[in-house]
Structures are given as structure tokens and as C-alpha cells.
Amino acid sequence: MMRTDATHKLLERKRERGLTFEAIAKALGRHKVWVTAAIMGQATMSAEEAQKTVAFLGLGADVAAALQEIPSKGSVGQTVPVDPLIYRFHEITQVYGTTIKAIIHEMFGDGIMSAIDFELDIQKKEDPKGDRVVITMNGKFLPYKKW
Amino acid sequence: MMRTDATHKLLERKRERGLTFEAIAKALGRHKVWVTAAIMGQATMSAEEAQKTVAFLGLGADVAAALQEIPSKGSVGQTVPVDPLIYRFHEITQVYGTTIKAIIHEMFGDGIMSAIDFELDIQKKEDPKGDRVVITMNGKFLPYKKW
Amino acid sequence: MMRTDATHKLLERKRERGLTFEAIAKALGRHKVWVTAAIMGQATMSAEEAQKTVAFLGLGADVAAALQEIPSKGSVGQTVPVDPLIYRFHEITQVYGTTIKAIIHEMFGDGIMSAIDFELDIQKKEDPKGDRVVITMNGKFLPYKKW
């Protein structure tokens, strides 16, 4: 079974059962962002995690096998995303990219924030003027090696 | 004076005086990320803010005027950034874009996180296994209007 | 059912029954532009709206379910549209983009017109020299936040 077929099956079943990503994540004992990424084909589950996921959703061993395959990552399918929600993150990179670079270099020296040793959290902050999305990225600083 | 010339002058002077963005931000009484963005030509200062900035750095009225011009935004100059630090943010959008979309829709319904009514913070979290970059994005949720 | 399949089914049925978007919109009690956008897979219906739509067109619950899914937006499928009608809007952005930017900044300061808290209307204005298309875009002004 192809990874994209597994994603389709997982999302379809989730819809049929009226489940949330949060509920699946709770059943699995992992953060909902990571679990969603794994379902979307962007992260790799252990055998046990895959087993729990398909058990919870009532899916078969082929889906569990697919979830353990290391996927070819990249979920958006366009260089510049067209979907407005996803585009805003492209815009943040375009507008604030040099600012983030300047600040990280000032604070840490030459290097990057890892997107691999990396966690992503999304929270809702209620606000009478309109609720706010709070996204936290936490990535290891990797200094450039000299040799 | 063109906005890019003002940016060059500001960065040159900052370097000559051995200043940090943090120091400039403190003198100005604003967050260092926003101040850096303004210096990079991505945000607009008020007359008072521009005045304080050039006074602190010992620059002229022409730079202050440029800082009050609403800039044509976009700092990266490439659709897919080549600089490794900035590229990682492009990668995060490519890999986690559909995940972020799914989670925000699950938490908030149809709409987006604003990149305008938006704040960005960058912190260093010390860690014996390697310090971590913690980036917090805080944007108003804008629900799609129906009509 | 995929969102694009639902769009195909809806358009096919509309054609078979010789209906207009306006008639569907009237049955639904919403503006015809918004209803067309929802049918085209660019907006999300409530359960009640989806129910009314499929009842009016004689379609099934699977189409209604699809209409309530938050879609991955973007209808054109090309960066520069080739269809002449759609291209003219690309041309307007290319030719008048800096003009619109200058005027909005003069009238409102630094910020943008929202494309989310946003309405679009299309009217016909009869004219003996050739009828005219009148498009009105009404979007909330979002000032850039400082922090």
C-alpha cells in the first residue's frame, strides 16, 4: 500500500467516525501535531504506534505497515502554496526571513535552527478581540562546523 | 533615499559601533524582532520611532524619513530561499503545511492565522545537549466570512 | 468523496437540470458568488447549507458531507492563468498592483485588505455602448501590528 493511500484511508475513517486528530493522538500517547504529521505522511511511526493507530481507527495491517515506512516528505505539492492558510507561512518566511536570520545569528552565532531535531506546537489563545493562533517552533541550534 | 539604501546605512553603522539589534530595540522601547524587521525594510516606523533610531545610531533625517515610508515588503528575493537558515522555514512549511492546516481547522474552523495582526518572538533555551531556538508566532485567527 | 468529485457532481446536476448559480443561491438564502465559491471547492458550508444544497439538486449525503469539509483552496491550477477571463484579473494585479498599494496606504496606513474577512459581488450594468461588469471587493483593512 502506497503512503498516500494510507493517508486517504486514515482521513476517511477519521471522518466517518467523527474523530479529531486530538482524540487519535490521545489514544496513541503522542502530541497531536506529530500524530497528524505522521497521518499526513510526513513522519514515521514505530510498529507499536502504527498498531495502536490502526486499532483505534479499525483499519488493517496494510495501513499499519505503511505508517512505518519512511516517507518521501513534502506535503504541499507547490513551491508557493496557493491555499491561503498555508501561504501565510510562506509569507512569514518571505517577509521575516532576513529578520529571523539576523536575530538567530546575533543570539547564537553562525548556524541554523534544525527542522529535524524539532517540535511544533499549536495552541488557541482566547481573546475577546478575536482568538489567536499561537505556534511554537522549538528546534536545536546547529552551529556550522569548521574543519 | 531608497529604503534599501537606508537598510544598508543602518546595518553599516550598527556594525561600526558594534551594536546589537537588542540594544537598538531597547533604546527604541520595542521588541527586537519588530525593530529588526523595520531596519530590514519590512515594517514602518512612526516619526518618533524613526527619530529615536537615527538619534541612537547617529544617522541623518533622510534615514529617518525612509524608515517612515511604507515599504514594498519581501526580504528574501528568491521563491525558494537558498540560505540554509532561511530555507529551514521553507522546509517547515513544505513538510508541516498540511498538518498545520488540519490542526488549525480542527481547533478554529475555516479561516487562517493572520500574518498581519501577528507577532514573532525568538528565544534561546539553554540545553546541555545543545541550545534550542524557540520561535513563537502569535497571529489572530481570521474566520472566513460568508455572505 | 473527494471535494473535486463533489464539484463535478454538483456542476453536472446543475447542467442537467438547467439551473443557474443564482437559483441555487436563492434556494440556499446566500449570495450567489459565495455559493458558487462553495460549489467550486473554495468555501465551506454548514451542515444546514450543505443539506439544502443537495436537497435542491437531488444529490446524496456524500456530496453534503464533502461540502462541509474545509477545502484545500486555490481554483486556478496555474500561477499565471491562461483562460482569458481569469487572466484579466492577473493583469489588473500586475498593472495596477503598485497603484492599489499606494492608494490604500495613503488612505489607511500600513496594512492590507483582508481576503478572508472579505466579500465579492458581481453586477451587470447595462450600457448602450456595451454592458459593463461591475465587481466590488469589500475586505476589512488589517493594520500591521507593532510589538
Add this chain to the structure above:
Amino acid sequence: MMRTDATHKLLERKRERGLTFEAIAKALGRHKVWVTAAIMGQATMSAEEAQKTVAFLGLGADVAAALQEIPSKGSVGQTVPVDPLIYRFHEITQVYGTTIKAIIHEMFGDGIMSAIDFELDIQKKEDPKGDRVVITMNGKFLPYKKW
């Protein structure tokens, strides 16, 4: 004098004198959107209009000559605009393009809205929940010719 040099000179002088596009438009007796487009190098002035413009701004005959040259149009310089304000119009074309096409065809038949026999207006609509930008596009419907 190149058209882009004339644009630079006009904008510089406008800034020095603290003028608005509206004030220049009033002096010229034309709509401020069209006058801004002409200054931005996207429309062509008559000799009289160019004369009035340079007289009002205290500029020379070379600028007046440039304003009468038919320009090579296109102000944005990127296929997908990066500036957030201009991008939102690209997004509207991407998201609502097929909707606008469907509605115009339903109302007018096969053809397009002209971007040449075309007017553009920008208004501010005050609103306690946040002022709104109202943009009106008024273009002649051009039916496809059969032969």
C-alpha cells in the same frame, strides 16, 4: 528620460512636499487611482495633463515628456507578488477565479471583462469593527466574436 526615472522624481517630490495622490489628482481634475497609475508608469497622460502635473509639483519638461510616453506596462516585477498587500489580489484571483468566471458567463455569456475599457475605484468604508477597503472594478463586457 526613462519612465522609471520620471516615476522616481515624481514620488520623491511628492514626499518632499508632503503631498497626497489625492491632492495631485485634484489639481489635475482626474480620479486619484488613474493619476497614481500614470505616475507609477502604467497610464499615459495627454500633453495638458502632463503639463499640469509637473507644474503642480514643480518639475521640468523632461518629466512631462516622459508622462506622455506610452509605457511598457506591468508594475509588480514578479509573477507571484511577495508584498502582502499586493499578494492578496493574486490570492483572490487564485481562489475566486473560477467562481468569477462561472458567474460572469452565467450573467453575460462567453466573453471577458475588459481590463482596458476599465475603471478602478478605492473607497474607505468606516466600520466600528474595523474599517473596510471597498474596491470597485468596472470593465466593459467583451463578447467573444464568432466568424
Add this chain to the structure above:
Amino acid sequence: MMRTDATHKLLERKRERGLTFEAIAKALGRHKVWVTAAIMGQATMSAEEAQKTVAFLGLGADVAAALQEIPSKGSVGQTVPVDPLIYRFHEITQVYGTTIKAIIHEMFGDGIMSAIDFELDIQKKEDPKGDRVVITMNGKFLPYKKW
């Protein structure tokens, strides 16, 4: 029936019956270029035209219905055409584009040649040194509106 399927069916039947576009056009009483464009999915037939076309070719009502649908135009499917015959027209635009612009502006002022109120004719001019293709484009001049 999708428009592209109708095109396939029409071309297949034309081939089977050994017909020319000219013969179909004659049966329909319209110019062969326009009729070919309609078959290729680039123009819209009236009910009567579609009826005559399918009757002449012995095809069904579903093809006739498709021919009356206003198509999403654009036949080439590549920004820079690779087919050598079609590429030559791209080359003419690239090489002679600024020349055509200069001459039309000299003869007509600021405006464009319409590609909508537009006719295209293709003739063979016999020549002992090699026959010549003579293409005539006839489009309404549309002057830019001022407002």
C-alpha cells in the same frame, strides 16, 4: 461529458470519416478557423451550431451539449510551447513584440488589439520558391480608458 472528451470524440470521428476541418466548417456555415477552435475547446457553439456539428459527424447529444459549454480556454498546456509549429508564434511574440507595440501605439495611441473581438484567417499563397502561410489577425483596437 468533459470538454476534452468531446474534443477527443470529434477528432476521432473526423479521422475515421476522413473529413477535413474545412468540410465540417462548410456544413456548419462558419469559418474553418473558428470551427476548429470550437472543436479544440477554445470557443463556444450555439445550440444550433452544436446540433449541426454532431449531426454532420454522427455523434450524440452529449457531444452537442459539451460544445455549448463555455470552456476553460488555453490549448497549449505549456508556457513556452515545445511543438515547433506552435513555438514559432511564441518566437514572433518574443522577437517582434516590442516592434508591434511601437507600431500600434504610433498608429492608434495607447491601447491594445483585442484578442476577443478578434478574427483569425489562414491562407495558402502558392509560390514557386515554396508556398507561403499567410495569417491575418483582425482585432478591434481598444483604447485605454481614462477616468
Add this chain to the structure above:
Amino acid sequence: MMRTDATHKLLERKRERGLTFEAIAKALGRHKVWVTAAIMGQATMSAEEAQKTVAFLGLGADVAAALQEIPSKGSVGQTVPVDPLIYRFHEITQVYGTTIKAIIHEMFGDGIMSAIDFELDIQKKEDPKGDRVVITMNGKFLPYKKW
């Protein structure tokens, strides 16, 4: 002297003297489209033609030399032209490309219309409903060689 500098000088002088391309062409005894193409850097003049051109416009031997250089052709500088007048020709290729291909093949067999052994004419056809631009392309048919 670079070819683009020669083009600039020629256009500047033409403007200063209030000349038309037609007048220059008449002085040279060649068609105005070809002469404009040569001035725009898309065709090569003989020594005599270049001499006559600079003599008529009062320019120097360096311009005459540049006009005799075989240029690197391509006047538009963008794959998809943004200028609305030039774009319409791109649109014609996109919309009518497969139609033109089908008709030329039906009339001539496999081969192309040359864009080298090629002439281009532009005429104004007066019309009370709006003057029309009539463009005639006349290119040798080149049959594909078999071997």
C-alpha cells in the same frame, strides 16, 4: 557601442525630433515594421541602410556600426509578457495554437511556418464601431525533411 545603447539613442533622437517610425522607414525605403524591428535590435541593417538611418536622424558612425551587428534577438525580456498589448499575442498563441497547428497541417502537411523567411505587416482598418488592427504574417511553409 552595445546594441541596446544604440536602440536607446535612436529612440531618444526620434522623440526629440518628433519623428515617426513611418518617416524613418520612408527615408530608408523599407517597410516600417522591419525598420522598427531593426531599431529595436531585432534585425540587421546593411551598411547602406545603417548609414541612411543615422544620416536621417543625425547620429554618429558608432550607431551605424551597431545597426550592422547581428543582434542577440528577443525583445520582450519575460517568458510571459506582462505588458497588456504584447500579452494579447501570447494569449493568441495559447488559445489558438492548436487550432493554427491543425489548420496549417490540413492545408500544407507536416511542417511549420517560417519565422525567418517571414514578413509582418500592421494596418489600420477604420470602422465606425471601433477601428481595427489588422496584422498579416507571411511566412514560407517549411515541410519537415525525411531522410
Add this chain to the structure above:
Amino acid sequence: MMRTDATHKLLERKRERGLTFEAIAKALGRHKVWVTAAIMGQATMSAEEAQKTVAFLGLGADVAAALQEIPSKGSVGQTVPVDPLIYRFHEITQVYGTTIKAIIHEMFGDGIMSAIDFELDIQKKEDPKGDRVVITMNGKFLPYKKW
């Protein structure tokens, strides 16, 4: 039958029978490069040539019909070819393009080498230091027409 299907069938049969392009070309009495191009969907066979080809390979009349259709040419499917063998020809154009242009203009004047009235030959030249591929392109020089 689509042209690409015919190509698939022809290549499959060739493989099954262990034939070479050279053998097919010999049976057909034409050069192996041209015959391969026709099989690859880049050239058009006469009825007799198509007949001989399918007879030799034991294929049906539908393949013969497809071989007589004038194809939409372009075999590579990428602007910059990724296959290393094909890429080397792209590289030759990129590296030696201006050299070839300079030499052809020096030898022939302004014009091009035709890619239509054109033959291509490929030979093996044995060499103890490694055999060599010798490709000969033979195209008619087409001088730019003046008018």
C-alpha cells in the same frame, strides 16, 4: 489510438522480437535516426511507410494510422532534461550557444540553421582510447528576410 500508445506498442513489440531500430529502418528503406524519431512520435510517416512498419513488426492498422498522424512534437517533457545523456545536449547549447551563433553569422550572415529542413546522423568512431559518438547535424541556412 493516441500517438503515445502507438509508441508504447511499437517499442514493446521491438523488445519482444529483439529487433533494433536499425533493422526496422532497413526494412523501411529510411535512415535509422528518422525512423526512430517517427516511432518516438516526432515525425510523420506516409501511408506506405506506416504500412511497411506495422507489417514488419506484426502490428495492426490502428498503429499504422497513428504513425500517419502529424504529432504534437517534443519528446523530452522537461525544460531542462534530467537524463544525463539528453542533458549533455542541453549543456552543449548552454556552453557553446553563443559560439555557434558567432561562427554561423561569420560564415553565413544573419539567419539560422533550420531544424525542419534538417537531417541528423549518429555514427560510432572506434578509438583505442574509447569509442567516440559522432553526431552530424545538417540543416539548411535560412537567411532573415528583409521587407
Add this chain to the structure above:
Amino acid sequence: MMRTDATHKLLERKRERGLTFEAIAKALGRHKVWVTAAIMGQATMSAEEAQKTVAFLGLGADVAAALQEIPSKGSVGQTVPVDPLIYRFHEITQVYGTTIKAIIHEMFGDGIMSAIDFELDIQKKEDPKGDRVVITMNGKFLPYKKW
């Protein structure tokens, strides 16, 4: 001195002295295609070759030094060349690319024709029906290594 400046100087001097590439090549004792490539900044001269070149053209030691620098190769500056002469070579790759690949593999097995251990020759073949350009590419066959 930058390599591009050296190219400019060499071409300018060649023009002033009315020399051909062939004459320069003769003075140098090398093939005119290679010498032109070196002048165009696509090949590297030895000290002696560079010396002879500048002596023949009356240029200085800085040009000779530049000719000995290994250049960053690539002369065309566009992925798809716009100049019609150079484009025809791109077209040959696009149309005949898979044919050339099939024939070379049939004759030599898996591997490529080197574009490095490679010679290029351009000849004129006189023909009463129009002279022909004959280009010969001679590159070492490099078989793919297995390991």
C-alpha cells in the same frame, strides 16, 4: 579583470580591426570553434595561447591573464534561449532527445556522449537550393561504471 570584461574587449577590438574569428584562430593555430569559445569565456587558454591572442589583437596582459582563468561556463543566460538561432538547438534537443538516446544506447550500450572530451565543427556546404550548415559533434562515449 573579469572574464566578461575580457570578452567585451576582445570582441570590440575584433570589430574595430574588421577581423574574423577564423583569422584569430589561424594566428593562434587552433580550430576557430574552440578559439571562439575561449573568447566567449567558455574555454581556458594556456599562457602561450593567451599571449598570442592578445599580441595578434593588440591587447594587454590583463586580457591575457583573464583568458587563462578557468571560467564559470554557460554562455546563454536563459534556460530556454530566446535568440532564434540558439533556440533551434534547444528545439533539436527537445524533439530529437529521446531519439538520440535510443540510438546511442542501441549502438553503445548504457552511457553518454561526453561534452567535455568533445569537439565541435561547423562547416558550410554549398547547395543551389540554399547553402547548408553542417555541425559535427564528436564526443567520447562514456559507459556507466558499475561497482
Add this chain to the structure above:
Amino acid sequence: MMRTDATHKLLERKRERGLTFEAIAKALGRHKVWVTAAIMGQATMSAEEAQKTVAFLGLGADVAAALQEIPSKGSVGQTVPVDPLIYRFHEITQVYGTTIKAIIHEMFGDGIMSAIDFELDIQKKEDPKGDRVVITMNGKFLPYKKW
């Protein structure tokens, strides 16, 4: 059988049997990188190698035939790879490309490292601070030929 179908079958069977590329390579008596490349459709097996491969994996003669076909190479399917692991190699080319060029030219003169007469090895180097990937590329230096 298409090459991509063979790749799918091979990978599926490998997964079902829980085999590693290393195990397949051992059975075949070749290096695991080369064997993986052949399975991925980037290298060509001899009849004997293909036979051994399908025998080891229990697949049919059609897969063996496909493995002997010379493939159209290029495995990534995107100009800029999105998968983070593959992207890092693109990044290395972008960041260190000019450095590698300068060093190879300093050590070897004008020429390239062959990617055809080329071997690739991947090793794991254990390290308490985190294991390291060691990739060795070994390609023949090909000096540019002069002629």
C-alpha cells in the same frame, strides 16, 4: 512492463520479505549503492544480474527484462527536492558548488569530475556525539579537450 512498475514490484517484495538492500546486493555480488540505484531505475543490469535479482526475490521474467532496459534516468521528479534528506545534497551543491569548482580546478586544471565513470559509497561512522554519515564520491577527472 514499465521500469517504474518494476521498481514498485521490487520494493514491495523487498518489504514483504523484510529484506534489506544490503542483502539483495550480497546475493548479487555487487555494491549496495549500485544495486539500489538499479532497483530505483537509475542503472542497467546485465542479463545475469537481473536474473539473480528476480530469482532472489521470487519475481518473474518481466521484471528481469525491465531491469535490463536502459532507463530514462532522474529519480527525484523536482528541480529543487522537497524531501529534507535529498534537499541537503541540493544545499551542498548550492553552498559549496563554487568552492568545489575552485578546488578541483586548482588540483586538476580545467575539466570536471565525471558522474558516469563514477562510484558512490555510503558508510556509517559511529560517534558518541551522534553517528555520522560518510559519503564518498569517486569520479574520473575529465579534462576539457582543446581542438
Add this chain to the structure above:
Amino acid sequence: MMRTDATHKLLERKRERGLTFEAIAKALGRHKVWVTAAIMGQATMSAEEAQKTVAFLGLGADVAAALQEIPSKGSVGQTVPVDPLIYRFHEITQVYGTTIKAIIHEMFGDGIMSAIDFELDIQKKEDPKGDRVVITMNGKFLPYKKW
């Protein structure tokens, strides 16, 4: 001083003095690949390293300051490099990308080879059949974090 100006000055001086990158690296006590990368503007020197570099080359403090600035990395300036030496590395990524991904995942699990905690070495291996370039990349394996 801009980083690119420093690079120009450093390369010019190196040329004038007939130095190699190896000699500069020796003076500096660092690996020649890293030193070349720093000179090319892709790595950041410490104050002491920059000091030694300019002292060795007889350049000023402004160059030393530039060498300590963290650069905006990316040396190639094109998505697909045109220079044949650099292109071969792009080709290796395109052809062997999925192979490298499969092998690294088999050996290490899900994660990437770092291009930051990374060393690059280039050696010459003499060989009577032609010397070989041996490139070794040594990067830390970074496993994907789960959370």
C-alpha cells in the same frame, strides 16, 4: 564592505600573488575546502582567522571585518547550475537522490545527514587510466525527533 566585494578582493590578490587556496589554508591552519568556502562567502571566520588571512594576503581591516560577518549563503546563483563541473553534482542528486535516501534510511532510520555539522574533503587519486576526484562528505546523522 559587502561580502561579495571582499570575495573579489581576496581572489584578485590571490591571483596577483600566484597563490593557491592550499597555501592560504596552510597559513591559516585550517582545511583548504573550509578556507575556500570562507573566501567564497559561505563560511564565517573568527577574528583571529580573518586577521591571519588578510595579513597573509596583504589586505586591509575592511576585508577582515567582512570575513567575520555571517554571510547570506548560496554561491551558485541558479537553481539548476549551468557550469558543467557544478552541474554534475546537481545530476548526482537527481539521479542518485532516492538511492542515497533509501540507503541512509536502511542504515540509520528516519532522519537526514546534516549539511551544517558537516565536513567536505577533496582528494586526487592518481590513476594511469585517468586521475580520479575523490570527494568525501562527512555529516552528522540527525534522527527525526518525535514528540
